[in-house]
Amino acid sequence: MKKLFVKGLIIIIGFFMIDFVVGHALEFILKNSPDGRFYKTHYSLERSKEEIIIYGSSRAEGNYVSQIFEDSLGMSCWNSGRGGQSLPYMYAVNQAIIQHHSPKIAIINAESWFLENYDHDNPFFDRAAGLLRPFYYDHKEIQAVINEVSYAEPFLNLSSLYAYNSSYYYLLRPYAFEGIDGKIEDKGWKPKTGVLNPSGKPLSILNTDNKINPIYKKFFDDFIHQLNSRGTKVYLVISPDYNKKVINTSTIEYFKSLDNIVLLDHSNNEKYTKNHLYFNDQNHLNEKGAREFSNDLALTIALDMSSNYLQKSTLAIK
Incomplete structure (x- = not known):
């Protein structure tokens, strides 16, 4: 029994030594990454001090050209968007940003069904945790998002092998392949190339009254409150999708009820929704479309800033 105990103790000590090393x-490797998704997340959490911060998913990452906002508005800009993510990730990123910086403008890309996600359909808390776990104990402000996955996260993340479990490939890739997740000089923007083939893409119509997820609503409300309380002007933008018409959703109705944001709804902007040349796929603008869309948004924001152009909190572009 004593030998068994000693062997078990040696195995446990060995595991902790391996885990530590x-x-x-x-x-x-993470903190010295030349580029890539972990470089971007690390920069967003710890070093971003730009006057304009863009938040969102792959639509934010690909549809919003940082340099155009800088040139048009005369402010520095960082695009913190991340493909495959949603509200949990952008909430966590903002929680870290506001520890060291208060942006002047926040541009949040939101989908028409943004608050109607449920994790049994779209496990966005789990996706966010997969990218954020390596930062768990350096940034206590992001723990609330990761802890939504499991009550055991505070204990599991004591192990580096667990925290980095889903990260190895993406940690090492930037050292072998440069710029796959965007170029440093593009300031978080990751352009998409190619043009959508419009054949076989019939008109889709979105008209729902799905129940809003109360957990998402809680995080969203706190997200906006944290920005507002620091004097940040919040623009909530719904990007266009190709050949899609949005009649109404519970999310849009909720957005319209808010008086602490400016809603710029491009979901039915036919300049884009009817022009396949602006798209890489049905849900993402290509580089040409992103540049045009960013110019349009920057002009709207510039007008709003200079002359109180947006008398109402909602502007729906047809």
Whole structure:
């Protein structure tokens, strides 16, 4: 029995030693990454001090050209958008940003069904946790998002092998392949190339009254409150999708009820929704479309800033 106990103790000590050494090696790789998704997340959490911060999913990452906003508005800009993510990730990123910086403008890309996500359909809390776990103990302000996945997260993340479990490939990729997740000089923007083939893409219509997820609503309300309380002007933007018509959703109705944001709804803007040349696929603008869309948004924001152009909190562009 004593020998068994000693062997077990040796195995446990060995595991912790391996975990410690591997964890420090992975942390070094992450914090010295030349580019890539972990470079971007690390920068967003700890170093972003731009006057304009863009938040969102792959639509934010690809549809909003940072340099255009800088040139048009005369302010520095960082695009913190991340493909495959949604509200949980952008909430966590903002929680970290506001610890060291208060942006003048926040541009939040939201989908028409943004608040109607349920994790059994779209596990966005789990996706966010997969990218954020390596930062769990360096940034206590993001823990609320990760802890939504499991009550055990505070204990599991004590292990570096667990925290980095879904990260190895994306941690190492930037050292072998440059710029796959965007170029440093593009300031978070990740352009999409190619043009959508419009054949076989019939008109889709979105008209729902799905129940809003109360957890998402809680995080969203706090997200907006945290920005407002720091004097940040919040623009909530719904990007266009190709050949899609949005009649109404519970999310849009809720957005319209808010008086602490400016809603710029481009979901039915036919300049884009009817022009396949602006799209890479049905849900994402290509580089040409992103540049045009960013110019349109920057002009609207510039007019609003200079002359109180937006008398109402909602502007729906047809």
